[in-house]
Structures are given as C-alpha cells and as structure tokens.
Amino acid sequence: MSNELELKKCLREAFAKRGLNLSDSDIVIERSKESSHGDYSTNAAMKCAKMAHCNPRELACYLQQNLQSDLIDHIEIAGPGFVNFFMKKGALQGIIGTILANPDTYGRSPSNGKKIDVEFVSANPTGNLHLGHTRIAVVGDVISNLLDWAGYDVTREYYLNDCGNQVEHLGHSLRGRYHELFGEPCELDADDYHGTDIIEIAKQLKEEKGDSLLADNQETHDFFIEYGIKAELAKIKRDLDEFRVHFDVLTKESDIRKGNAIENTIKELSPHIYEKDGAYYLKTSDYLDDKDRPIIKSNGQYTYFMPDICYHYNKMSRGFDLLIDVLGADHHGYINRMKSALMMKGYPADSLEVELVQVVRTFRDGVEVKMSKRTGQAITHRELVAECGVDAVRYLFAERSQSSHLDFNYNLAMQQSSENPVFYAQYAHARCCSVLSLGQDIPLDPSGTGLDSEVESALLKQLACFPSAICSAAEERAPHKMAAYIHKTAELVHEFYAKARIIDRNNISLTSSRLALIKASEIVLKNALSLLGVSAPSKM
RNA sequence: GUCGCUGUAGCUCAGUGGAUAGAGCGACCGCCUCCUAAGCGGUAGGCCGGAGGUUCGAAUCCUCUCAGCGACGCCA
Numbered sequence A: 001m002s003n004e005l006e007l008k009k010c011l012r013e014a015f016a017k018r019g020l021n022l023s024d025s026d027i028v029i030e031r032s033k034e035s036s037h038g039d040y041s042t043n044a045a046m047k048c049a050k051m052a053h054c055n056p057r058e059l060a061c062y063l064q065q066n067l068q069s070d071l072i073d074h075i076e077i078a079g080p081g082f083v084n085f086f087m088k089k090g091a092l093q094g095i096i097g098t099i100l101a102n103p104d105t106y107g108r109s110p111s112n113g114k115k116i117d118v119e120f121v122s123a124n125p126t127g128n129l130h131l132g133h134t135r136i137a138v139v140g141d142v143i144s145n146l147l148d149w150a151g152y153d154v155t156r157e158y159y160l161n162d163c164g165n166q167v168e169h170l171g172h173s174l175r176g177r178y179h180e181l182f183g184e185p186c187e188l189d190a191d192d193y194h195g196t197d198i199i200e201i202a203k204q205l206k207e208e209k210g211d212s213l214l215a216d217n218q219e220t221h222d223f224f225i226e227y228g229i230k231a232e233l234a235k236i237k238r239d240l241d242e243f244r245v246h247f248d249v250l251t252k253e254s255d256i257r258k259g260n261a262i263e264n265t266i267k268e269l270s271p272h273i274y275e276k277d278g279a280y281y282l283k284t285s286d287y288l289d290d291k292d293r294p295i296i297k298s299n300g301q302y303t304y305f306m307p308d309i310c311y312h313y314n315k316m317s318r319g320f321d322l323l324i325d326v327l328g329a330d331h332h333g334y335i336n337r338m339k340s341a342l343m344m345k346g347y348p349a350d351s352l353e354v355e356l357v358q359v360v361r362t363f364r365d366g367v368e369v370k371m372s373k374r375t376g377q378a379i380t381h382r383e384l385v386a387e388c389g390v391d392a393v394r395y396l397f398a399e400r401s402q403s404s405h406l407d408f409n410y411n412l413a414m415q416q417s418s419e420n421p422v423f424y425a426q427y428a429h430a431r432c433c434s435v436l437s438l439g440q441d442i443p444l445d446p447s448g449t450g451l452d453s454e455v456e457s458a459l460l461k462q463l464a465c466f467p468s469a470i471c472s473a474a475e476e477r478a479p480h481k482m483a484a485y486i487h488k489t490a491e492l493v494h495e496f497y498a499k500a501r502i503i504d505r506n507n508i509s510l511t512s513s514r515l516a517l518i519k520a521s522e523i524v525l526k527n528a529l530s531l532l533g534v535s536a537p538s539k540m
Numbered sequence B: 001g002u003c004g005c006u007g008u009a010g011c012u013c014a015g016u017g018g019a020u021a022g023a024g025c026g027a028c029c030g031c032c033u034c035c036u037a038a039g040c041g042g043u044a045g046g047c048c049g050g051a052g053g054u055u056c057g058a059a060u061c062c063u064c065u066c067a068g069c070g071a072c073g074c075c076a
Helices: A003-019 A044-052 A054-068 A097-103 A131-149 A165-180 A196-209 A217-241 A258-268 A304-317 A329-344 A381-388 A392-398 A410-414 A421-438 A452-464 A465-473 A481-497 A509-533
Strands: A029-031 A041-044 A072-078 A082-087 A114-119 A153-158 A249-252 A273-276 A278-282 A293-296 A323-330 A352-357 A360-364 A367-369 A406-409
Touching: A003 A029, A003 A041, A003 A044, A003 A054, A044 A054, A044 A082, A054 A072, A054 A082, A054 A481, A097 A217, A097 A452, A114 A131, A131 A153, A131 A323, A131 A352, A131 A360, A131 A381, A131 A392, A131 A465, A131 A481, A131 A509, A165 A196, A165 A217, A196 A217, A217 A381, A258 A304, A273 A406, A278 A329, A293 A304, A304 A323, A304 A329, A323 A329, A329 A352, A352 A392, A360 A410, A381 A410, A392 A406, A392 A410, A392 A481, A392 A509, A406 A410, A421 A481, A421 A509, A452 A465, A452 A481, A452 A509, A465 A509, A481 A509
Parallel strands: A114 A153, A114 A323, A153 A249, A323 A352, A360 A406
Antiparallel strands: A029 A041, A041 A082, A072 A082, A273 A278, A278 A293, A360 A367
C-alpha cells in the first residue's frame, strides 16, 4: 500500500473513533512542498472542525495523539491546523523494488471493468489535416492513454463522414480538376474544394484511369466521390500514423445509414418531432437545448445532426459506460443538442462527455502566422510535424490545458536545443540510461538503503505518486497534468544527478542503491513519456 | 443580445478552498582536472483584470463589472 493510502486509512480510523465517518475522497493527503512541513500533510482537521464541533487546532491535537502507524515517525501541528506527517526512515524506499519488479506496467491501475469510447479527430475526408486536428489528436490520444492506464477499457474511434454535401463537393471538385487536366475549363462552385491537394489526386487518377472518366454519368459521379474519399482518407491515416495516433475502430456514416437505421430512429423519436415550414424539427428544447433543431430539411435531406444521432445511439448500443467526444471549441453548441437526443432514448445526460479543444495560433518571430509561406494556404498538420518533429509537437501541444487557447511558438519548437522543453525531459531519461550503462557491472540494490538526502526523498516520493498522478490526470481529462508530472520528475532527476555523485567505486553499497533509484526514475520517465506519445531516447 | 473559453512575472502558461502564488522562455550572476553543462545553483521581475460577498482561510467558490477570442445556419 502506498504511503498516501496508509495515512488515509489511519485518519479515517481516528475520525471514526470520534464518531465521524469520512470517505477516502473526503480526506486529502498532500506531499509537503517544504521539508519543515514533513513528508505529507493534511488539512483534514480544518475541514472537519465544524463537523466535530471544535476548533481546528484542537482537532489536530486529537489526531496527533490518536494516529497509529508504523510508518509515522512523528506528527507536528502547524499554522491554523495543518497536520504534518514526518515518516520513518525507510517508509519511502520500498517503492524502488516495486518499480524494478514491474518496469512495463508500473503506473497502471488494475482494470475497473468500465468501457469508454473516445472519438476524436474524425476529420472529413475532404482535405488535409490542419492544426486544430493536431491538437485534438494529441488531446484525444493522450486522454485515451491515461484512461487506459487508469484501468478503463478504452476504444479509440474515428467517425468518417462519407455521405452528404461535403463529399458531393469533393467529388465535384475532383471531377473539375480531372477535366482540367484534359484542357477543359475547371468548373468549381464556391462550396467546392479549391485546394491544390485535389489537383494531386486528379493527376493520380489520370495516371490510373486515363481519359475513361470524362463522360458525365451516375457511374463517373459516384466514382469521383469514392476515389476522392479513399485518397483523402489514405492521406489522413498516413499523417496520423506518422504522428503515432492509431484508432481501434473506424465507423463510416454510410454504414450507420444502412438498413434504414435513420428512418427507424426517426420513427422511434416521432413523439419528439414536429413539422414546420416543410422541415422537421427535434424538440431538443424539452431537455437541455435552448432551441429545437432541424433534422430533415425542407428539400427532404437530413441535416448532419440526424445521422450523428444514429451514430451516438450506435455507440451506446455497443455497451460503453461513457462516450467521450473530443471536438473543436466551435462545437460547444452541439453538446446539449446531442445530450438531449441521447436522453430521448433514455440514456442519462452524463453518458456523453464532450471535451472541447480551443484554437491554435502559430507564431514565428513573435508574429502570428496564419498561412503557410510555401502554399499560401492554412498551415497543415503535415507541414508542422515535418518542420518541428513528432516529439516536440506532441509534447508542446500536450503541455497546455485544452481549455485554453494555444499559442504555438515555431521558433521554440523547431529548436533542437535546451530551450525546447521536450528535450529537458528526454535528456533526463538519456542521462539515467547513460549512468546505468556506465555502472552496468554493479548490481542494483532496490532496498533503498542509504537514500535519505532531501533530493533522494523528494525523488522517491515523486516516483511513488506516479500511479495516482495518472489517475487524477485521467479523471480530469487533463493531459497537461501528465506533462507537468514529467517536468517535475525530470527536474528532480537532474537535481539528484547534479548533487550526488551516483557512481562511486569506493562506495559500492551506496552506488547500488543510487543506481537502483536511477533505474526506477528511468522507468517512470519512459512510461510517463509514452503516455504523451513522446519517445524516450537512451542517448542524446 | 444569449451561451462558452480566457484574463496570474517582460512573453507563453501551470496553479480551481490551504502554509512564503510556480514553471518554461527572455534578462543578469556563479558552477565542468570528476558519471552527458541539452545540466545545476542564485538574482531580478506579481495590487493573480476590477469591485463586492461567502469563511478559520479566496488566484481558486458566488454576484456584479471590464477586456480578448469563439459559437449562436433548413452548414458539417
């Protein structure tokens, strides 16, 4: 049992003796920031003073006298009623053995049996991924990793819109570019896709099919769409693959529409549907929405919302305890709309959670850049990654809370140098590896004997709280907290390295302990970086 | 107008009820005869947008207010 859990148990028992029954979540144990405040502290005495009908310091005194644990050396009371725990020597050291015995899984929580579906990116197959997708990819992927390690059964899902208006425009654009290659005027509408990427696809198509598609008929119309989707999706997959983002499930809108699924859903929802001006509306305002939303346009076509409802019902029917959609912040109006639709079928409102990801702005030399210099169009995901590298982009995007606007500094990300924060963490890992390699003839001693300096204790505590750091980052859907954990761990490793001569051939016993601590740190850093999808090099 | 996000060091951001508000970058001063100086130690820099309130205690919660961005479509 970790020290935190042990202390919680003791506190709960002490409170119970006084007739106060607290749950674990009521008790907060913190690692003390300062050594004069002990190893751990709790504010429980202040929190519960009212409930116990006495003043905080009195209650703290009671706790001081009634807490029993072999791990505690002594307890001090400070300030308005903080209870500071000073642990016995040896109480922290046990963690090294645990880490060394489970290098690949240290940090993982046991399975809790809950299934979560995380849908993210889901970019339409009509063009290149842009920086908004990059950020959503990082946030979605890291949240999935965190949930996985926190004990959830996670499905990463991509929803492919391969029906409707947008792919019609894609087909039409591709047709136009294809005809253009044969010297005909390119007829593109305002809503078509004017990007150069379509020209590339058209060239590829010409190579494969020659002039066989010049005739306009239903067959060629369908073929342009199908070919366009395939080509665009292949590019998206390639980009995400290179970005270390992989999906378990790809769901196509065309599959969702199969077997009259939409018509059947409309029948089911008919008590919530009414007709107005030739269109059909869903009464979402009966639930959480501020107005009703159209599901069938007056021209008879479905709005995007309708198949999306079916898609979410489809996800729920697969037995997930929770659906998470990671979306751009411009979708915030969508949340209550979709929750309302889920509630119409009897699902609770909180069966869907939407993580909104704020916009990305890019800066170069202190000036915002909106367009790529090379193409004159919006900067693409691919360009960014090619220029800055996967590790830097993933780390820098994960480092910021998704709820705040992200200003991405090109100059910083492109520098393969100390100024780039991702290298700080990777360097700490590489340093561990380097020292371990130099001392590989010395056996590791996982007992922690002799590791009692301030920085060693701080590092041990940091390594010990890795599992709980993962869980809280997962529960809060907060990738940036994992980045903060990594930074703190790297900082302690660097400090330890600077202050302690790790390999001392004249003191093999201490060296064995220190090498074991370095090995444990290396494992934690590697596992933590892998949660962000960032590599952990052994040499830099 | 309604709703959402944001406002903290020169810049980019952590910190959402606890002790002296933190990090990176930038600035300045130190530290390699010795395991990677992509590092370490130190200095400077803050009425936490503003005003009220809640309580033992507020950057954090509530109300009001100011500013920036975004969303409010029979687009997706």
